[in-house]
Amino acid sequence: xxxxxxxxxxxxxxxxxxxxxxxxxxxxxxxxxxxxxxxxxxxxxxxxxxxxxxxxxxxxxxxxxxxxxxxxxxxxxxxxxxxxxxxxxxxxxxxxxxxxxxxxxxxxxxxxxxxxxxxxxxxxxxxxxxxxxxxxxxxxxxxxxxxxxxxxxxxxxxxxxxxxxxxxxxxxxxxxxxxxxxxxxxxxxxxxxxxxxxxxxxxxxxxxxxxxxxxxxxxxxxxxxxxxxxxxxxxxxxxxxxxxxxxxxxxxxxxxxxxxxxxxxxxxxxxxxxxxxxxxxxxxxxxxxxxxxxxxxxxxxxxxxxxxxxxxxxxxxxxxxxx
Amino acid sequence: xxxxxxxxxxxxxxxxxxxxxxxxxxxxxxxxxxxxxxxxxxxxxxxxxxxxxxxxxxxxxxxxxxxxxxxxxxxxxxxxxxxxxxxxxxxxxxxxxxxxxxxxxxxxxxxxxxxxxxxxxxxxxxxxxxxxxxxxxxxxxxxxxxxxxxxxxxxxxxxxxxxxxxxxxxxxxxxxxxxxxxxxxxxxxxxxxxxxxxxxxxxxxxxxxxxxxxxxxxxxxxxxxxxxxxxxxxxxxxxxxxxxxxxxxxxxxxxxxxxxxxxxxxxxxxxxxxxxxxxxxxxxxxxxxxxxxxxxxxxxxxxxxxxxxxxxxxxxxxxxxxxxxxxxxxxxxxxxxxxxxxxxxxxxxxxxxxxxxxxxxxxxxxxxxxxxxxxxxxxxxxxxxxxxxxxxxxxxxxxxxxxxxxxxxxxxxxxxxxxxxxxxxxxxxxxxxxxxxxxxxxxxxxxxxxxxxxxxxxxxxxxxxxxxxxxxxxxxxxxxxxxxxxxxxxxxxxxxxxxxxxxx
Numbered sequence: 001x002x003x004x005x006x007x008x009x010x011x012x013x014x015x016x017x018x019x020x021x022x023x024x025x026x027x028x029x030x031x032x033x034x035x036x037x038x039x040x041x042x043x044x045x046x047x048x049x050x051x052x053x054x055x056x057x058x059x060x061x062x063x064x065x066x067x068x069x070x071x072x073x074x075x076x077x078x079x080x081x082x083x084x085x086x087x088x089x090x091x092x093x094x095x096x097x098x099x100x101x102x103x104x105x106x107x108x109x110x111x112x113x114x115x116x117x118x119x120x121x122x123x124x125x126x127x128x129x130x131x132x133x134x135x136x137x138x139x140x141x142x143x144x145x146x147x148x149x150x151x152x153x154x155x156x157x158x159x160x161x162x163x164x165x166x167x168x169x170x171x172x173x174x175x176x177x178x179x180x181x182x183x184x185x186x187x188x189x190x191x192x193x194x195x196x197x198x199x200x201x202x203x204x205x206x207x208x209x210x211x212x213x214x215x216x217x218x219x220x221x222x223x224x225x226x227x228x229x230x231x232x233x234x235x236x237x238x239x240x241x242x243x244x245x246x247x248x249x250x251x252x253x254x255x256x257x258x259x260x261x262x263x264x265x266x267x268x269x270x271x272x273x274x275x276x277x278x279x280x281x282x283x284x285x286x287x288x289x290x291x292x293x294x295x296x297x298x299x300x301x302x303x304x305x306x307x308x309x310x311x312x313x314x315x316x317x318x319x320x321x322x323x
Numbered sequence: 324x325x326x327x328x329x330x331x332x333x334x335x336x337x338x339x340x341x342x343x344x345x346x347x348x349x350x351x352x353x354x355x356x357x358x359x360x361x362x363x364x365x366x367x368x369x370x371x372x373x374x375x376x377x378x379x380x381x382x383x384x385x386x387x388x389x390x391x392x393x394x395x396x397x398x399x400x401x402x403x404x405x406x407x408x409x410x411x412x413x414x415x416x417x418x419x420x421x422x423x424x425x426x427x428x429x430x431x432x433x434x435x436x437x438x439x440x441x442x443x444x445x446x447x448x449x450x451x452x453x454x455x456x457x458x459x460x461x462x463x464x465x466x467x468x469x470x471x472x473x474x475x476x477x478x479x480x481x482x483x484x485x486x487x488x489x490x491x492x493x494x495x496x497x498x499x500x501x502x503x504x505x506x507x508x509x510x511x512x513x514x515x516x517x518x519x520x521x522x523x524x525x526x527x528x529x530x531x532x533x534x535x536x537x538x539x540x541x542x543x544x545x546x547x548x549x550x551x552x553x554x555x556x557x558x559x560x561x562x563x564x565x566x567x568x569x570x571x572x573x574x575x576x577x578x579x580x581x582x583x584x585x586x587x588x589x590x591x592x593x594x595x596x597x598x599x600x601x602x603x604x605x606x607x608x609x610x611x612x613x614x615x616x617x618x619x620x621x622x623x624x625x626x627x628x629x630x631x632x633x634x635x636x637x638x639x640x641x642x643x644x645x646x647x648x649x650x651x652x653x654x655x656x657x658x659x660x661x662x663x664x665x666x667x668x669x670x671x672x673x674x675x676x677x678x679x680x681x682x683x684x685x686x687x688x689x690x691x692x693x694x695x696x697x698x699x700x701x702x703x704x705x706x707x708x709x710x711x712x713x714x715x716x717x718x719x720x721x722x723x724x725x726x727x728x729x730x731x732x733x734x735x736x737x738x739x740x741x742x743x744x745x746x747x748x749x750x751x752x753x754x755x756x757x758x759x760x761x762x763x764x765x766x767x768x769x770x771x772x773x774x775x776x777x778x779x780x781x782x783x784x785x786x787x788x789x790x791x792x793x794x795x796x797x798x799x800x801x802x803x804x805x806x807x808x809x810x811x812x813x814x815x816x817x818x819x820x821x822x823x824x825x826x827x
Binding site for chain 1: 369370372376465466506507510513514525526644648649651654657658660661662664665669670671672775779782
C-alpha cells in the first residue's frame with residue numbers, strides 16, 4: 001500500500017495540492033481498510049503461558065493465579081496453559097518465545113531476568129526490544145532478607161544490623177534463584193555496600209530456595225514475600241528487612257530499609273506479561289484487555305495484597321518505555 | 324488415635340456421591356491419559372484444572388489426584404501392549420513388560436502392573452498417613468549433596484543392568500550423559516552442545532523423545548526384522564486358569580514390591596525428583612538384588628512390578644512436600660499446587676492444622692482411588708488384550724503414528740520428531756550390536772538432576788569432593804555414597820569372586 005502511495009506522489013503531472021489530497025485520501029483508505037479488515041481478536045486455541053522460572057517460585061505463582069482467575073470467571077474463550085521453562089535463568093523461555101514470533105497464542109510472564117539474562121548471555125541472541133511485544137505490568141514484587149529461625153550460622157541475629165555484622169567475613173551461604181538473576185545482583189550490591197562475603201548457590205526457582213533455607217543448606221536468601229509465606233507463617237523463617245521505603249501491611253513486624261537508614265537498599269521485581277514480537281495490534285489489545293480484567297478481579301487483588309505485593313498496573317506507552 | 328479418626332472421616336468424605344463419582348471418573352480419564360503416548364499426567368491434570376472450579380476444593384483435589392493416579396496405572400498399558408512408554412513414568416515398565424507380552428504372557432504383565440501399582444499406592448498412602456510430619460522433615464534435610472549421592476547410587480545400580488558386559492553398559496550410560504548435557508547449562512545458563520547451531524537443541528533432549536524413539540521405533544524395526552511382518556501373538560484366551568497363572572507369578576515379586584513401594588515413596592518425597600526417576604531406580608535396584616538378575620530384561624514379572632510399584636508410590640509421596648512445604652515433588656504436583664492456591668488454600672507447614680478436612684479428604688480418597696483403579700484395571704484387561712489380536716501389518720503404522728505424536732506433544736516441535744526417529748534408528752543399531760539401551764535412558768533422566776546437585780554441592784564446599792564423604796557434617800550423603808560405591812564395585816568383583824571361590 002505504501003509503495004502505491006509513493007508511486008502516486010512520484011507522478012509529476014499533478015499539482016502539489018492534488019498530490020496532497022491524494023495522499024490524504026489514500027492514507028485514509030489505508031486507515032479504513034485496516035479498521036475494516038481487523039476483526040476483534042479472540043483466541044482460537046489454548047493460550048500457552050510461558051514461565052521463565054521453576055515451579056513454586058514467585059513468577060510461577062502469579063502465572064498460575066492469572067490462569068486460575070481467567071478460567072474460574074471465563075474471562076477468555078480458550079484455556080490458559082502455564083508451561084515452565086526454567087533453563088538458564090530464563091534463557092530457555094525467552095529463546096522459545098523469540099522463536100514463536102507472530103504466534104497469537106503465546107504469552108510470557110516476566111521476571112526482571114528478561115532484562116538481565118540477554119545482557120549476561122549475549123550468545124543467546126535475545127534482543128529484548130525487538131523480540132517481544134510488552135503488554136502490561138500488573139504487580140511489583142518486593143524483596144526481603146530472610147534467615148531461618150533456627151539457622152545454625154545465624155544464631156542470635158535479631159536485626160538487619162546484627163546480620164550485616166555477621167555477614168562480613170563469615171563466609172555465609174546465600175541460596176538464589178539462578179546465576180545472574182536478581183538476587184545475585186542484589187547480593188553483589190550488598191557485597192559492595194556492606195562488605196558482605198557470601199557464596200551464591202543457584203537453585204531451581206524461589207520455592208526450592210525457600211526450602212534450602214529452612215532445610216539448613218543456605219544461611220540466608222533474598223526471597224519475594226510469597227515464596228517464604230508458608231514458612232514465615234509457621235515461624236520457620238524470619239525476615240530482617242524489606243527493601244522498600246515503607247513497611248508492608250502483610251509483614252507488619254518487618255522494618256523497611258528506609259526506616260533502618262539504608263535508602264540505597266531498594267529493589268523491585270516487575271510481574272508483567274509480554275507477547276512474542278510481530279503480533280497484530282488487535283491481538284495486543286485483546287491480551288492487554290484480558291490482563292486488565294484480571295487485574296481488577298477482586299480475588300486477584302485480595303490475594304496479592306495479602307501476599308505483600310504492590311499492585312501497579314501499567315500498560316501501553318508507559319510500560320513500553322520502562323521495558 | 325486422632326489420626327485414625329481423621330482418616331476415617333476423610334474416607335467418608337470420599338464416599339459422598341459427588342466425590343465418589345469424580346473419583347471414578349478421574350481414574351478412568353487418568354487411565355486413558357496415561358496410556359496415550361505423549362499425554363501424561365502433567366497434561367491431563369493441567370487440562371482438567373478449570374473443571375475443578377465448579378466444585379468444592381476437596382472434591383477438586385480428589386478428582387485431580389485420581390487422574391494423577393490413574394495415569395500411573397495407564398502408562399503401563401501401552402508400555403506392555405505396544406512397547407511404547409505411555410508416559411515417562413512407565414518407561415521402566417517397557418524393559419520387562421514388553422518382552423513378557425511378546426512371549427505371550429501379556430496377561431501376566433498387565434496383572435503384575437495393576438497389582439504392583441495397587442501395592443505401591445497403598446503402602447505409600449499408609450506411610451503418608453502415619454509419618455507425614457517427620458517425613459516432611461526428611462525432605463527438608465535432603466539437600467544437594469544428599470541428592471547427588473542418591474543419583475550416584477542409581478547409576479551404580481545401573482552398571483549391573485546391562486548384564487555382564489560392563490564396558491558396554493558404561494558406554495551406554497556415557498552416551499546418555501552426553502545427551503543430557505545438551506541445552507542450556509543448568510548453573511550458568513550458557514548454551515552448550517548446540518549442534519550445528521540448531522535452536523531446537525536449546526531446550527535439550529526431552530527424555531520422552533529418546534524413550535519413545537528407542538523403544539517405540541526401535542522395537543517396531545526389531546519386530547519387523549525378526550518376523551518379516553507376519554507376527555500375530557497367540558495364546559490369547561482369557562480364562563480362570565490364565566488369571567490364576569498370572570497371580571501365582573506374582574508370588575515371586577514380593578521383594579520387588581517392597582523395594583518399589585519404599586524406595587518409590589522415598590524418592591517421591593524429595594522435591595524435584597518425582598515418579599520417573601523413582602521407577603527407573605527401583606527397577607535397577609530390584610534387578611541388582613535379585614537372585615535371577617540375569618533374566619531381567621527378557622520378561623520377568625518382578626521387572627514390571629518394581630517400576631509400577633514405584634511410580635504409584637512416588638506419586639503419592641510427591642504430594643507430601645506439596646502439602647507440607649508448598650514445594651511440588653513432581654511436575655504434576657506443581658500443577659496441583661497451582662490449583663490449591665486458586666482454591667484459596669495456602670500449602671505449607673500449617674495446612675494440616677488449618678485445613679484438616681481438605682488434607683484428610685485427599686488422603687482418604689487415595690485409599691479409595693487405589694482400590695477402584697485396581698478393579699477397573701483387572702476388569703479391563705481383556706479389552707486391552709484385544710490389541711494383540713491386530714495383525715502386525717496394521718499395528719505397525721498405528722504404533723508409528725503414536726510414536727510421532729508422542730514425540731511431538733511434549734515440546735510441540737518437529738525438531739523433536741526427527742530426533743525421535745534418529746534415536747529409534749540409533750537404538751535399533753545399538754541393540755543389533757548388543758549394547759544395552761536402558762542405561763542410556765536412565766542417564767538422560769538422572770543426568771541433569773545429578774549434575775545440578777553435584778555442582779551446587781561443590782559450590783558449597785569450595786570445590787572439595789569431601790562434602791560427599793563427610794560423616795560428621797553430611798551423614799546421610801556419606802552413608803548413601805558408600806553404599807553406592809559398594810554397589811558399583813559389586814558387579815566388577817562378581818566374576819573374580821566366582822572364579823576364586825567356586826573353584827575352591
